[in-house]
Amino acid sequence: MMVSDYTPWPDKLAEVYRAEGCWLGETFSGVLAERVMQFGDRDAIVSNTQRWTYAQLSEQVTRLAKGFTALGIKPKDRIIVQLPNCAEFFAVIYALFRLGALPIFALPPHRRFEIKHFCQHAEAVAYIIADTHANFDYRQLAREVLPDSPTLQHVIVLGDAAEFVSLHALPELESELPAPPLASDVAFFQLSGGSTGTPKLIPRTHDDYIYSLRGSVEICQLTPDSVYLSVIPAGHNFALSSPGSLGVFYAGGKVVMCAHPSPDVALNWIAKEGVTITALVPPLVPVWLDAAKSLKPDLSSLKVVQVGGARFSPELARRLTSELNITLQQVFGMAEGLVNYTRLDDGLDVTCYSQGRPISKHDEIRIVDDEDQPVAAGEVGHLLTRGPYTIHGYYRADEHNAKAFTSDGFYRTGDRVRLTAAGNLVVEGRAKDQINRGGEKISAEEVENQLLEHENVIDAAIVAMPDAYLGEKSCAFVIRNNDVVRSVDLIRFLRERGLATYKIPDRIEFVSQFPKTGVGKVSKKHLRAWIEAQLSN
Ligand code: OOB
Numbered sequence: 001m002m003v004s005d006y007t008p009w010p011d012k013l014a015e016v017y018r019a020e021g022c023w024l025g026e027t028f029s030g031v032l033a034e035r036v037m038q039f040g041d042r043d044a045i046v047s048n049t050q051r052w053t054y055a056q057l058s059e060q061v062t063r064l065a066k067g068f069t070a071l072g073i074k075p076k077d078r079i080i081v082q083l084p085n086c087a088e089f090f091a092v093i094y095a096l097f098r099l100g101a102l103p104i105f106a107l108p109p110h111r112r113f114e115i116k117h118f119c120q121h122a123e124a125v126a127y128i129i130a131d132t133h134a135n136f137d138y139r140q141l142a143r144e145v146l147p148d149s150p151t152l153q154h155v156i157v158l159g160d161a162a163e164f165v166s167l168h169a170l171p172e173l174e175s176e177l178p179a180p181p182l183a184s185d186v187a188f189f190q191l192s193g194g195s196t197g198t199p200k201l202i203p204r205t206h207d208d209y210i211y212s213l214r215g216s217v218e219i220c221q222l223t224p225d226s227v228y229l230s231v232i233p234a235g236h237n238f239a240l241s242s243p244g245s246l247g248v249f250y251a252g253g254k255v256v257m258c259a260h261p262s263p264d265v266a267l268n269w270i271a272k273e274g275v276t277i278t279a280l281v282p283p284l285v286p287v288w289l290d291a292a293k294s295l296k297p298d299l300s301s302l303k304v305v306q307v308g309g310a311r312f313s314p315e316l317a318r319r320l321t322s323e324l325n326i327t328l329q330q331v332f333g334m335a336e337g338l339v340n341y342t343r344l345d346d347g348l349d350v351t352c353y354s355q356g357r358p359i360s361k362h363d364e365i366r367i368v369d370d371e372d373q374p375v376a377a378g379e380v381g382h383l384l385t386r387g388p389y390t391i392h393g394y395y396r397a398d399e400h401n402a403k404a405f406t407s408d409g410f411y412r413t414g415d416r417v418r419l420t421a422a423g424n425l426v427v428e429g430r431a432k433d434q435i436n437r438g439g440e441k442i443s444a445e446e447v448e449n450q451l452l453e454h455e456n457v458i459d460a461a462i463v464a465m466p467d468a469y470l471g472e473k474s475c476a477f478v479i480r481n482n483d484v485v486r487s488v489d490l491i492r493f494l495r496e497r498g499l500a501t502y503k504i505p506d507r508i509e510f511v512s513q514f515p516k517t518g519v520g521k522v523s524k525k526h527l528r529a530w531i532e533a534q535l536s537n
Contacts, residue, residue, distance in 0.1 A: 006186060006203050007393025007401065010409060013386075014184075022362060022388040023207035025183040028097035031210065031250060032058060039224060039252040046273055047257040050087035054252075057090065064095035065177055067170025071126075071154055075100035075178050078122040078189070080115060082106035084133040085234045085257045088158050088167065090245065092128055093188070097206075100181030103188040104201060105235030108133060109440075112144045112498025113450075117198055119149035121396065122189070127152060128167070131159030134260070139164060144498070183207045189395060190237050190335035193441025195414060195432040197449050201395040202335050209241060212339060212389040213250045215359035216243035219341050220277065220304065220329070226253035227301070229269055229278040231261045232439070237335040238279055238308055263291035271298040279306040279331070281439030282313075283470050285320055292324060299324060304344065306331050308355075309439030310471050311427060317352035330355050332427055336411055337390025338363060340425055354424035355417075363387035366410060367419060380428045383417045384410040433524070435462065438470035440502045444524075447494070447503050451476060454493050456485040461514055461522045462505060465531045475531045476505035477514065507531075 009017070017023045032054075035044075040055040052060065073079065079096055081103040083089045096103045104118050118124060127145065129138035139162050142155040155164040181187070183206040192200040220243045222228075228248040232239045234257065240246055245255045256273045258266050261284060269275060280288065285307060292299065305320060308331030321328045332355035333339035342356035350356075358365065367381040368374055375381035384406060392409050393401040404412055414432025417425045435442040444462040451460035459479040464472040478490065487508040494504050515526035 005396050007391070008184075009208075009392055013388075013409070017207075017211075017362065017388040020362060020388075022211045022360070023183065024210070025207065026210045027181060027183050027206045028094060028187060028210070028246075029061075029180055030183075032061065032094055035249060035252050042224065042252065043254045044249065045087045045090060045255050045257060047085075047087040048259055052087055057087075057094070060088075060091035061094040061098060064091050064167070064170065065098045066173035068095055068099060068101065068126075069175075069177055070171040070173040071156075071165065073099065073101050073126055073154070075181060077101045077126070078104055078124040079126045079128060080104045080106050080118050080122075080124050081128045081235065082108065082110060082115070082138065083128065083130055083158060083234075084108055085230055085259050086130070086158070087257055089234050089257070090249075090255075092167070097187055098180060099178060100185060102186060103235075105188065105190060105240070107191070107233050107235065107500075109500045109502055111500050112141060114199060114498075114500055115141065115145050116148050116498070118201070119145060119152050121198070122201060123151040124149070125151055126154040126156060128156045129158070131157055131161070181206065183210075192335060192394065193434060193436075194443035194446065195434045196400055196443060197445050199443070199446070200397055200400065202391055203395050204389075204391070208337070208389040208391075209246075210250070212337070212359060213241055213243065213247045216241065216247045216339065216341070217251045219243075219343060219359060220247065220306075221344060222248060222251035222253055222277075224252035226251055226277060227256060227273055227275045228253060229256045229258055229266065229273075229275040231258045231266050231278055231284070232281055232309075236309075237339075238281075238306075238331060238333060242279070242306070242308070242331050242333050242339050242341075244279070263288045264295065267291055267295060267297040267299070270302055271300075274301040276301055277304040277306070278302070279308065281309040282307060282311065282316070283438040285312070285316055286469075289319060289323055299326075302326055304329055308332060310436045314352045318348065321348065321352065328352065332356060332425060334413060336413075338385045338387060338411070338413070339389075342424070350422065350424055354420060354426050357424050358385075358387070360388060363390070364410070365419075365425075367417060372406065378418055378421065380416055380418045382431055383413045383415045383425070385413060386410045435464040435474045436472050437474060437502055438472075442474055442503050444474075447474070447476070447499070447505065450494055450497055450499055451478060451490060453497070454485070454490060456480050456482055457490070459514065461524060461527055463524050463528045463531065465507065465528070465535060467506075473506035474503075475507045475509060475527075477509050477511050477527050479512065479514070480510055483510070 190202040340356040366384040416429040467473040
């Protein structure tokens with residue numbers, strides 16, 4: 001990777017993080033090899049179709065690492081991985097980790113627009129998919145992406161490969177595997193929720209990510225007896241590392257891969273595999289509570305339920321705690337790094353009413369006003385952060401990096417928070433131009449730009465509107481140049497442009513002009529207030 005592609009930690013900070021024992025020089029494949037020695041015949045992964053011990057996982061990883069190499073995949077190559085929650089997800093990513101090839105964790109709902117962008121922006125050489133999932137044919141998506149993705153050489157398919165390469169029939173390797181990567185190397189890319197025109201890629205190193213895993217394992221008290229149910233998409237930072245599947249592997253525990261988040265499927269796994277911990281986004285909670293009431297599954301093994309990714313109401317937090325008789329852990333994290341947890345021995349006043357505190361004493365937190373000056377204790381302000389697992393720059397995004405980070409390397413999270421007297425963060429809102437649709441992040445600008453491509457759209461502004469189930473949905477205000485074009489036309493247009501479904505506006509309002517701020521910018525505050533008033537009528 002070119003030096004300018006990636007902003008490493010400044011030497012001074014890197015020295016501190018090494019000297020303080022945050023970065024221990026571990027790599028993902030190194031850690032897996034150790035776990036195979038310690039726990040070889042214990043279960044690592046269970047899915048609908050597979051049950052692999054650590055030794056079997058490691059065999060799969062070696063087989064794939066050889067096959068990928070024989071195909072021509074090399075260290076530092078970028079590879080888009082878009083798989084549903086399945087055991088093979090981990091065989092694939094650990095194989096890429098071993099090679100030092102860099103997965104980009106696309107989410108299952110991403111479509112032509114997003115995948116094409118990742119391919120082009122990162123010059124990806126391979127795209128790894130399942131044949132079909134949730135009634136969608138990813139091979140067809142690959143066919144649509146290929147003509148505009150000149151660097152893409154391999155489409156590798158789990159299941160029926162059609163004209164592509166089958167994950168189960170990779171070529172035989174005649175030569176040796178390349179040398180493994182260094183711990184200080186970038187290991188993969190997370191995706192930013194984003195507030196800009198194009199989704200940004202987040203480079204994470206072995207050193208920094210494994211440090212966040214170690215901290216998470218300790219805070220979540222994982223042991224080799226922990227059983228984690230992976231319900232939300234496995235490549236999302238929450239499910240991957242907070243403590244997520246990779247944290248559970250770090251601890252030598254077992255991961256159960258749930259292919260669908262619906263509670264009838266998920267709740268069955270809990271008794272069947274003795275699940276001890278799982279992670280949910282807020283909209284899943286009421287659905288689980290209702291299902292638990294009617295299906296009466298045996299949940300006696302379940303000790304901890306984590307909730308994060310979006311605002312979680314204190315009322316629901318209390319209900320969850322008492323109705324499932326579990327310990328609630330709120331998780332406020334971001335793919336860029338910083339993760340906050342309420343601790344397992346915190347009282348209900350903390351677990352239900354705050355979003356916890358950082359993993360590490362080396363996480364630096366600043367809460368500031370619009371001029372980057374610290375706010376008074378307990379006041380709401382913008383959250384800035386720097387630390388041993390928070391990036392200093394997005395991949396190939398110099399211009400955006402200049403705005404997203406302070407000159408001394410703090411990441412501007414875009415979240416508005418306050419710090420309680422006991423030292424916990426409470427998320428009060430957001431300054432970034434983003435909609436948080438039940439944990440799925442939508443950049444307003446990205447979708448506005450798409451709408452502007454329509455010949456009858458003069459201008460567009462997208463804001464969040466309240467929703468009882470998802471917390472927020474998206475509402476697009478559109479100025480059009482004739483009144484023939486309708487909402488359905490614009491929605492069809494966005495779909496045909498290949499935008500992920502969750503980004504398609506939930507509602508479109510046509511207006512003749514936008515309310516303006518004092519400096520003449522579109523006042524999204526007024527648009528939000530207007531739609532909120534409409535909804536409460
Ligand atoms: C997680 O990561 P991302 O990258 O999808 O989204 C990060 C953003 C945060 O900046 C914040 O705006 C929002 O999602 N958020 C929350 C929250 N957790 C995340 N807002 C309110 N309350 C919470 N508990 O969403 C993520 C990554 C790792 C662990 C957990 C969540």
